[in-house]
Amino acid sequence: MARLFLILLLMLPLLLAGCKSDERILEKLGLVQTASYDLAENNRIKVTSCVPVIDPDSSVRRELLSTVSDSIKEARIMFSRQTDLTVVSGQLRDALFGLKLAKAGLGDYIDTLLRDPSIALGVKVTIINGDAGEILAKDYKPHTDTGRYINHLLEKEAAGNSIPNTTLYEFSRDYNDDGIDPVAPIVKDSGDKAIIDGIALFQEDRYRMKIPAQDGIFFGLFRDDLRQGEAALHLGEEDGRQVVVMFSSLLNSRKVKVHRLGPGRFKVELLANIQGSVLEYTGHHYLNKAGVRQQLERDIADVIMAKAKEMVSQMQQHNVDSLGIGIQIRNTLSYKEWNQMNWREVYPQVEIECKAKVTIKDYGKYM
Structure with a gap:
């Protein structure tokens, strides 16, 4: 027992020296x-x-x-x-x-x-x-x-x-x-x-x-589901004044449908189901009327779809698949079919349609 204690005592400086080499002083x-x-x-x-x-x-x-x-x-x-x-x-x-x-x-x-x-x-x-x-x-x-x-x-x-x-x-x-x-x-x-x-x-x-930067939210709507967001939408002119809608607290559920049109030919539908609150509206109509709100929902959807169409066209021109269209098409094909396909050549020719359905959850306290 005494010999074991002596051995441990002699090894202690070596153990301490080893700890010293790993020491990190902030x-x-x-x-x-x-x-x-x-x-x-x-x-x-x-x-x-x-x-x-x-x-x-x-x-x-x-x-x-x-x-x-x-x-x-x-x-x-x-x-x-x-x-x-x-x-x-x-x-x-x-x-x-x-x-x-x-x-x-x-x-x-x-x-x-x-x-x-x-x-x-x-x-x-x-x-x-x-x-x-x-x-x-x-x-x-x-x-x-x-x-x-x-x-x-x-x-x-x-x-x-x-x-x-x-x-x-x-x-x-x-x-x-x-x-x-x-x-x-x-x-x-x-x-x-x-x-x-x-x-x-x-x-x-x-x-x-x-x-x-101002179009980033539209890109996000068709890339993935969203649980937060806001967008200022310009709906055109009314009596010489720009009509702007501030659409906030956005909730978005994205769905994708792939249609095979023939060998190497596809159509992809990107569906954005969007809900949000109207925090600002500079038009002259009263949003407490159901018909006015429904028309505003269609106008907002039209602006979103127009922005999305423009973005998708530019992405296909530059051959960048930033929305993951390839993943959606790959999921409908066999492993062999996908590997035999040159996706960079097929992607610019894919018919991509962006659709939006907008629901106004609320429109403020006073209207």
């Missing part, structure tokens, strides 16, 4: 929360990382690290030469990609981030209309941390379904699925603010077109 860690990636010259990549400064006595609230390298992981090694902190990625929340890089293709960079076990699958993927590093380095008063400001902006808009909440997992899932293409929100610098610029639509991993 004040000595550079916890990257937002990182940006831009295409540099000679197909290199400019990486900028934002590290919060946790020293309460410091007047600076963040430290920016930037370098140009051949890979994301090499950039992290180069960051270690610029700071006295140990740079780690375990707290990464947002990955911002410049538009030039998005046009060249994000597949390899998304894959690199996914391979890092310290990076969560829920990291947001955002496209910057411009240079991502420049917008991350800019100060927007009264916000002390631009990365956190953009993160909160994205969360708020995604909650209203005007933009998709795209994560590394969701982008990679849609990129590797042969029946749908990825999407991501776009942010741009507007001077004293960062603003939502729309929705980026990809063909595989390459940016092809965007949906304007």
Whole structure:
């Protein structure tokens, strides 16, 4: 027993030394929360990382690290030469990609981030209309941390379904699925603010077109079910004045019908069953009359269907299947039939019809 106690006593310093090598002191860690990636010259990549400064006595609230390298992981090694902190990625929340890089293709960079076990699958993927590093380095008063400001902006808009909440997992899932293409929100610098610029639509991993910010809710209605949202709809002129309806508290149930017209020919019906509240109506009719409400429902549906038709036409012109039409058609075919089909050639010829049924749940307290 005495010999066993002596052996354990001698091994104790070795165990303590092993713990020392794994020690992580918070004040000595550079916890990257937002990182940006831009295409540099000679197909290199400019990486900028934002590290919060946790020293309460410091007047600076963040430290920016930037370098140009051949890979994301090499950039992290180069960051270690610029700071006295140990740079780690375990707290990464947002990955911002410049538009030039998005046009060249994000597949390899998304894959690199996914391979890092310290990076969560829920990291947001955002496209910057411009240079991502420049917008991350800019100060927007009264916000002390631009990365956190953009993160909160994205969360708020995604909650209203005007933009998709795209994560590394969701982008990679849609990129590797042969029946749908990825999407991501776009942010741009507007001077004293960062603003939502729309929705980026990809063909595989390459940016092809965007949906304007004001039309984001219409895109969402035909891409998936919605449990929240609002839209300002212009219904034309009445007595020389624009008639505007503010349609809020949207609930949407999307259904899809696929009709096979012949070999390689399909018709797809996207049906949006929408319910909502009218918070503002600038027309001259009284909504307490059932006939007026029913006509307004048809007018709102017509505007939504016209917007959807325009968007679908543009998506087919750019050959981006952002609504997942391929998934719906694939589900009606055998494995062999789908594999023998060249979906990129078939998709632009598919007849896609967007239909909307609108129900006004309520129209305010006084009418």
